[in-house]
Amino acid sequence: MKKEYAKLKKLIERSNNILLITHKGPDFDAFASSLILKSFINTYYPRKNVVFKSRQTPTQKLPFMEQITISQVINTENEDLVIILDAGGWDICIQKEDTIQITTAKVAVIDHHQTKGLNAEVVINDQMSSTTEQVLDFCMSVKGKKYLITQEISTLGQMGIVYDTGRFAYDNTTPQTY
16 A cells, blocks of 8 residues: 555544545536545445545435535634645635635645645645545445445546546546556
C-alpha cells in the first residue's frame, strides 16, 4: 500500500467525525469521488460519523445523492478530520462567511489537479485522470478483494471518470483508468 494511502487510512481510523468537502460549484468528479469515499467509510468504518457538505445538489440524479448535506455555510464544528476532494486548497472550497478553514482538525487532500501548498497531514495526488479514479484506487488498495464495487459505486465511478476525462480522451487516462 502506498505511504499516503496508509496515512489516510490511519487518519480515518483515528477520527470519529469526518467532514468531506469539495470545490465550489462541484462537478460530477467532485460529487462522485466524495460519495464513493463516504460510502467506503460508512461501509468499512460504520461507527464513524461522515458528513459530505455541499452548497448544491448534482444536476442529475446520482446514487447516494440523498447523503449530501446541503449547507450554504461550511463552518468548523466537531470534526476530527476534514477531507478535501477534487480541490488542492481552501481557496476554491470556501466563501468569505465559511470558517472551516480555521479548523483544528487534521486535514487530508485527495486531488488530481496541480495541488497547491496546502498544509495537510496527507496529500494524495498521483496525477490520475480524475479524483474519482484516485479515490477508487485508494479504496481498492486499502481493502483489496474485500472492496465490493456495487452497481452504485460502479455508476459513480464511471460518471466521475468520464466527466473529467472527456470520455477517456486525455493523456492521463491509462488502461488502469478503464
